[in-house]
Amino acid sequence: MGFNVGYVPDGHDGANNVALSLEAAVEIKDGVSLVAYGAYTWGIDSDAERYAGDGLLTDYAFAGVGLACSL
Numbered sequence: 001m002g003f004n005v006g007y008v009p010d011g012h013d014g015a016n017n018v019a020l021s022l023e024a025a026v027e028i029k030d031g032v033s034l035v036a037y038g039a040y041t042w043g044i045d046s047d048a049e050r051y052a053g054d055g056l057l058t059d060y061a062f063a064g065v066g067l068a069c070s071l
Contacts, residue, residue, distance in 0.1 A: 002018070011052075012045060016046075019042070021037055031070045035066050035068050037063060043058050043059055
């Protein structure tokens, strides 16, 4: 769950999103893993008419890949 406490100055304060994500990692070498993830986030109490910063507070999906290293 995400909260706005002044980070978006022209957005509403308080809870503004909740997200669910899934991650999978495959070790490709000792201490190095390839990581893939997908997530969906839902906007909470968006009021773009009152707060201009809430204009981008929408539901959306995203995904990515990366490398994780442990030393």
